[in-house]
Amino acid sequence: MKVMQLLPELNSGGVERGTLEIARALVAEGHESLVVSNGGRLVAQLEAEGSKHLTLAIHKKALSSLWQIRPLRQLIEQHQPDIVHVRSRVPAWLTHFALKGIPATRRPHLISTVHGFYSINRYSQIMTRAEKVIAVSDSVVKYITDNYKNCPAQDIVRIYRGIDPAAFPHGYQPSVQWLNQTFKDFPELENKFLLCLPGRITRLKGHETLIELVEKLQQHYPNLHAVVVGGADPKKAAYLKEMQDTIQSKGLTDKITFVGHRSDIREWLAFSDVVLSLSNQAETFGRTALEALSVGTPVIGWNRGGVAEILSQVYPQGLIAVDDHTALFNAVKQHLDEPQQVKPVTMFSLKEMCDQTLNLYKQVLK
Numbered sequence: 001m002k003v004m005q006l007l008p009e010l011n012s013g014g015v016e017r018g019t020l021e022i023a024r025a026l027v028a029e030g031h032e033s034l035v036v037s038n039g040g041r042l043v044a045q046l047e048a049e050g051s052k053h054l055t056l057a058i059h060k061k062a063l064s065s066l067w068q069i070r071p072l073r074q075l076i077e078q079h080q081p082d083i084v085h086v087r088s089r090v091p092a093w094l095t096h097f098a099l100k101g102i103p104a105t106r107r108p109h110l111i112s113t114v115h116g117f118y119s120i121n122r123y124s125q126i127m128t129r130a131e132k133v134i135a136v137s138d139s140v141v142k143y144i145t146d147n148y149k150n151c152p153a154q155d156i157v158r159i160y161r162g163i164d165p166a167a168f169p170h171g172y173q174p175s176v177q178w179l180n181q182t183f184k185d186f187p188e189l190e191n192k193f194l195l196c197l198p199g200r201i202t203r204l205k206g207h208e209t210l211i212e213l214v215e216k217l218q219q220h221y222p223n224l225h226a227v228v229v230g231g232a233d234p235k236k237a238a239y240l241k242e243m244q245d246t247i248q249s250k251g252l253t254d255k256i257t258f259v260g261h262r263s264d265i266r267e268w269l270a271f272s273d274v275v276l277s278l279s280n281q282a283e284t285f286g287r288t289a290l291e292a293l294s295v296g297t298p299v300i301g302w303n304r305g306g307v308a309e310i311l312s313q314v315y316p317q318g319l320i321a322v323d324d325h326t327a328l329f330n331a332v333k334q335h336l337d338e339p340q341q342v343k344p345v346t347m348f349s350l351k352e353m354c355d356q357t358l359n360l361y362k363q364v365l366k
Contacts, residue, residue: 001026001031001032001082001362001365002031002032002034002079002081002082003022003032003033003034003081003085003361004035004036004076004079004081004083004084005019005022005023005034005036005085005086006035006058006084006085006087006092006094006095007035007088008037008059008088008090008091009037009039009040009059010037010039010040010042010046011040014161014287015087015113016042018087018113018353019035019087021162021353021354022354022357022358023035023046024049024051025357025358026358027049027050032052033051033052034052034054034079034081035051035052035054036054036055036072036091037053037055037058038056038058038059039053054079056068056071056072056075058090058091061089065090065094066094066097069094069101070098070101072098073098073099073101073102076098076099080106080108082108082109082361083108083109083110083361084099084109084110085112085361086110086113087112087113088115089123089126089127092112092126092129092130093123093126096126096129109364109365111130111131111132111133111134111360111361111364112129112134113134114127114128114133114135114140115284116284117139117140117143117282125148125150128148128151129151130155131364132155132156132157132360133151133155133156134158134159134360135156135157135158135159136161136285136306137158137284137285137305137306137309138158138309139305140158140284140306141158157356159356160285160348160352161348162348162351162352162353162354163287163291163348164349165294165349168269168291168294169295170295170344171295171296172266172296173270174267178267179271182271186227186257186259189225189257191223192223192224192225193221193224193225193274193336194226194227194272194273195272195274195276196228196229196268196269196272196292196297197210197226197227197229197275197278198229198230198265198268198269199229199279200230201228201231201233201240201258203280204279204280204281205230205280206276206278206280207228208243208246209278209325209328210226210256210276210278211243211250212325213328213329214252215252216329217329217333218252220333221336224336226256227256227258227259227272228258229259229265230260230262231261240258265291266291269288269291270295270297272297273298273335274299274300274332274335275288275289275297276300276301276332277289277300277302277307279307281305282304282307283305283306284306285310286305286306286307286309289311290314290348293310293311293314293315293342293345294345296342296344297342298315298317298335298340298342299315300318300331300332300335301318301319302320302321302322303319303320303321310348313347313348314342314343318331
């Protein structure tokens with residue numbers, strides 16, 4: 001098979017990671033893998049792993065992007081992929097128009113993946129106009145069936161995102177060097193019960209809830225400490241400052257540590273005693289929650305979206321009613337009073353995701 005995946009850019013994020021994972025799986029099975037994007041820092045890795053990258057400015061939500069329809073059509077005609085797999089709305093629209101100009105007999109098969117709960121409108125509907133529409137969780141299947149009646153249920157295929165269990169092994173512990181360096185950088189973390197809130201600094205991730213939780217718990221548990229793992233975009237500097245002011249005004253400066261953007265997320269998840277998932281909006285999948293559970297760290301999160309699907313299968317005692325702050329307090333308190341065990345995770349593997357996706361490609365070609 002020859003498969004061409006299209007996405008805006010190759011910098012970082014779930015869509016990008018998924019694209020690289022499928023590209024790698026295609027190459028491993030002896031298929032040809034092409035990726036079209038505006039480029040980015042992951043291109044070198046993609047090419048080193050055996051795929052071909054074609055650079056095209058298909059990343060801008062602007063009318064000027066329409067100039068890319070003809071060059072995209074030329075790329076498709078030149079490379080003649082069997083399958084074109086779109087992973088984002090601008091590339092999906094450009095592909096839609098590019099394919100219209102190719103005679104039906106020469107057109108590749110079209111597959112899309114719905115990675116997000118996009119705003120509901122005609123612009124987003126394009127993601128549901130493909131021969132097969134991959135949804136990354138049951139929550140996404142429901143989002144499509146509720147909002148896009150044009151998409152027949154039999155054309156929606158749920159394929160969970162997956163992680164490599166070898167990269168997040170059960171019972172993983174950070175190295176002595178890592179611990180020494182961390183205690184040197186953040187001495188306040190030593191001998192503490194650590195609550196971890198991973199994710200970028202945005203209003204969506206539930207930092208206010210964390211601050212309120214720490215304020216309530218620290219009166220009863222002086223050894224409790226919260227750590228926020230994630231960077232703040234320059235645009236979010238004001239929000240970060242606002243949070244730090246709140247923390248200071250509540251006298252919690254020595255109870256909450258911001259460690260910024262990290263590439264050693266596995267270490268932080270394994271090092272923490274409990275990981276929290278407190279997003280104000282449902283997440284389509286919840287990869288970080290899965291990574292934490294995979295290494296054996298309990299996760300407590302709101303009962304919605306993809307995180308709820310993972311918790312209900314892997315660690316149901318971590319599920320709490322959405323925005324129920326008393327239930328959150330009680331759940332964390334229970335973990336403080338009595339350490340909980342997480343069983344090894346046997347589902348949501350990267351191999352399953354790749355196998356199911358490649359099988360779908362083969363089925364469409366039949």
